[in-house]
Amino acid sequence: MTRNIPTLSLLSFLFLLSTGCAHMDHAQDEMEIRQLVAVQTEAWNRGDATAWSKDFTPEADFTNIVGSVFDGREQIEQRHAAIFATIFKGSQAKVTVRKLVFPEPNIAVVDTVHEVTEHGGLPPGVQNTEPGLLRTQMKYVMKKTDGQWQILAGHNTDVKPAR
Known part of the structure; x- marks a missing residue:
């Protein structure tokens, strides 16, 4: 029985090591995703539709706050170019990551x-959530391919004003 104790100790150590490494990998992934969101926010604040859309996959889909669906990065970029030239021209966004989960190693829901x-x-x-402020909830599904996180799908919903 005492011979098994070193083996069990080694197995326990290896398990803890692998679990710790997995967590470290997600820590790096989380940092990369948060950076992607920050860069996208900066692009919104400049009104740069090309930069805002660059991390969507070519075949991504995006549902905006009124329920319109745009298929592919090109349509997503075109729609954002239109709103940056009109109703959201000069607007400023502050984006906070509320929740980030990894259902699989290379998949993230943000x-x-x-x-x-x-x-x-x-x-x-659509109405302002508060005077002068539109608050929305955005959900992204992302996939890491060739070391880069990309957006497969986005769904944006406006937060209604309190009654």
Whole structure:
């Protein structure tokens, strides 16, 4: 029985080591995803639709706050170029990652809160959450391919004003 104790100790150590390494990998992934969100936010604040859309895969889909669906990075970029030239021209966004989970090693689900100010208008049916502030909840599904995180899908929902 005493012969098995070193083997069990070694197995326990290897398990803890592998678990720790997995956590470290996710820590790096989380940092990369948070950086992607920060770069995207900076692009929004510049009104740069190309930079805002660059991390979507070519075949990604995006549902905006009024429920319109855009298929592919090109459509997503075109739609954002249109809103950056009109109702969201000069707007400023603050984005907070609310929750980030990894259901599989190379898949992430990212929930963010967007707070948009200084906009010149809103789409039909959308109201400010508070005076001068549009708050939305964005959910992204991301995949890491060839060492890079990319957005497979995005879904944005406006937060209604309190009654």
